[in-house]
Amino acid sequence: MINLPGSFLRRTCNDIIIIMKNIKENWDEMAQDYDEFTSPADTYSNAIEWAHIKRILPTLRGRRVLDIGCGSGRFSYYFKEYCPSEIVGLDISDEMLALARSKAESDARIRFENGSTEDLSQFSDGYFDFVFSSTTMHYVKDLKKAFSEAFRVLSPGGSCILSLIHPLYSATYPLPGCSDWELRYQDRRMREYLQPWTRFNDKHEKPLCRSYHYTLADYMNTLIESGFTIRGVHEPQPPDEWRLGNPRRYEDVMNEPIYIVVDMVRSSDLKGYKNPA
Numbered sequence: 001m002i003n004l005p006g007s008f009l010r011r012t013c014n015d016i017i018i019i020m021k022n023i024k025e026n027w028d029e030m031a032q033d034y035d036e037f038t039s040p041a042d043t044y045s046n047a048i049e050w051a052h053i054k055r056i057l058p059t060l061r062g063r064r065v066l067d068i069g070c071g072s073g074r075f076s077y078y079f080k081e082y083c084p085s086e087i088v089g090l091d092i093s094d095e096m097l098a099l100a101r102s103k104a105e106s107d108a109r110i111r112f113e114n115g116s117t118e119d120l121s122q123f124s125d126g127y128f129d130f131v132f133s134s135t136t137m138h139y140v141k142d143l144k145k146a147f148s149e150a151f152r153v154l155s156p157g158g159s160c161i162l163s164l165i166h167p168l169y170s171a172t173y174p175l176p177g178c179s180d181w182e183l184r185y186q187d188r189r190m191r192e193y194l195q196p197w198t199r200f201n202d203k204h205e206k207p208l209c210r211s212y213h214y215t216l217a218d219y220m221n222t223l224i225e226s227g228f229t230i231r232g233v234h235e236p237q238p239p240d241e242w243r244l245g246n247p248r249r250y251e252d253v254m255n256e257p258i259y260i261v262v263d264m265v266r267s268s269d270l271k272g273y274k275n276p277a
Contacts, residue, residue: 022210023092023139023210023211024092024093025207026207026208026209026210029095029207030195030207030209038072038074039074044253044258044259045074045134045135047238047239047242048236048237048238048239048253048258048259049134049135049163049236049258049259049261050075050078051236051239052234052236052259052261053134053161053163053261054078056161056232056234056261056263057082057161058130058159059082060079060082060083060084060129060130061082061083061084062083062084062085063084063085063129063130064084064085064086064087064088064127064128064129064130065079065084065086065087065088065128065129065130065131065132066088066090066120066123066127066128066130066131066132066150066153067079067087067088067089067090067132067133067134068090068117068131068132068133068136068150069090069091069117069133069134069135069136069137069139070089070090070091070096070097070100070112071091071093071096071100071134072096072099072100072103073089073099073100073101073103073112075132075134076089076100076110076112077103077110079132080107080109080110084109084129084130085109086109086110087109087110087111088110088111088112088113088123088128089110089111089112089113090112090113090114090115090117090120091112091114091115092114092115092116092117094114097112097113097114100112117133117136117137117139117140117146117149118140118141118142118145118146118149119145119149120149120150120152120153123153124153125152125153126152126153126154126155126156126158127153127155128153128154128155128158129154129155129158129159130154130158130159130160130161131150131153131154131158131159131160131161132160132161132162132163133150133161133162133163134163135163135164135165135259137162137164137214137219138164138165138170138211138212138213138214139211139212140212141212143214143218143219143222144222144225144226147222147223147225147226147228148226148227150226151226151227151228151266154266155266156266156267157265157266157267158265158266159263159264159265159266160228160263160264160265160266161261161262161263161264162223162261162262162264163259163260163261163262164219164259164260164261164262165258165259165260166235166257166258166259166260167185167213167214167215167216167218167219167260168183168185168256168257169256169257169258170191170211170213170214171183171184171185171187171213171215172184172256173191173192173193173211173213174191174192174193175187175189175190175191175192176189176190176191176192177192181193184213185215186215187213188212188213188214188215188218189213190210190211190212191210191211191212191213192208192209192210193208193209194208194209195209216260219260219262220233220262223262223264227266228264228265228266229264229265229266229267230262230263230264231263231264231265232262232263233260233261233262233263234260234261234262234263235257235259235260235261236257236259236261237253237254238250238253238254
C-alpha cells in the first residue's frame with residue numbers, strides 16, 4: 001500500500017471532486033491543442049513512446065482492446081491496424097472524445113466512451129484481452145482502485161501495457177504557486193504547471209494543468225498488489241537519428257527520461273517469455 005503524507009490524505013470528498021473537475025476541465029480546454037501537438041511523427045510520444053510500445057505489443061488480431069485515458073484516440077486508431085475485434089477508448093474529457101469520434105470511419109469495431117479510470121463498472125469481469133493506458137495514471141487520485149479495475153476487466157492470460165510519465169520527470173513538475181521545475185522526488189503533493197502544447201501556443205489562454213506525482217515504488221508495488229505479474233519494465237530511448245540530427249533534444253531525453261513502460265499479464269506463468277528489449 002502507498003504511504004502518503006497525512007497532509008495529502010486529509011482531503012474531503014469535495015476537495016477530490018473539485019480536483020477531478022479541474023482535470024476534466026483542463027483537458028476539455030486543451031483538447032484541440034493537445035491533438036495538434038502530439039500528431040506529428042517526430043513528437044516524443046510517437047518517436048519514443050509508440051516506437052517502443054509497438055515492439056512489445058501482444059497479438060491483437062481478433063482480441064478485445066481497452067484504451068484507458070484514450071484522449072483524442074491516437075493509440076486506439078494505431079491499434080486498429082492490428083485487426084482486433086473490438087476497441088473501446090475511455091476518457092473523462094468530452095472534448096477529447098468528440099475529437100476521437102470525429103476521426104472514426106464508420107468502423108463498428110471501435111467506439112469511444114466517457115468514463116473514469118477508477119470506475120470501469122460498465123465492463124464485465126475479464127471482458128478485455130488487452131488493456132492499455134498512455135500517460136494517464138499521474139492524473140489518478142487512487143492508483144489502487146484504478147489498477148484493480150484494470151486487472152478486473154482483463155481476461156485471465158490477458159496482457160496489459162501501461163506507459164507512464166517517468167517518475168523522475170513528473171518529480172520536476174512545479175508545486176502550486178511555484179514556477180520552478182526542480183526535482184522533488186519524494187514529495188507527493190499535487191503539481192500545477194503549463195503543458196507544452198499551451199506553453200508554446202499563443203492562440204489561446206494558458207490553463208494550468210494539475211496532476212499527481214508518484215514514485216517508481218508507488219507504481220510497481222500498487223500494480224503487484226492489484227494482482228498483475230510484471231514481465232518487463234522499459235525506459236524507451238530517443239531514436240538514434242536524433243543523436244546527429246537534433247543532439248540537444250537527444251541528450252535532454254537521455255539525461256531526463258520521459259516515459260517508463262510496464263508490460264504485464266494477468267497470469268503468473270512467464271514460461272517462454274522473452275524480453276524484446
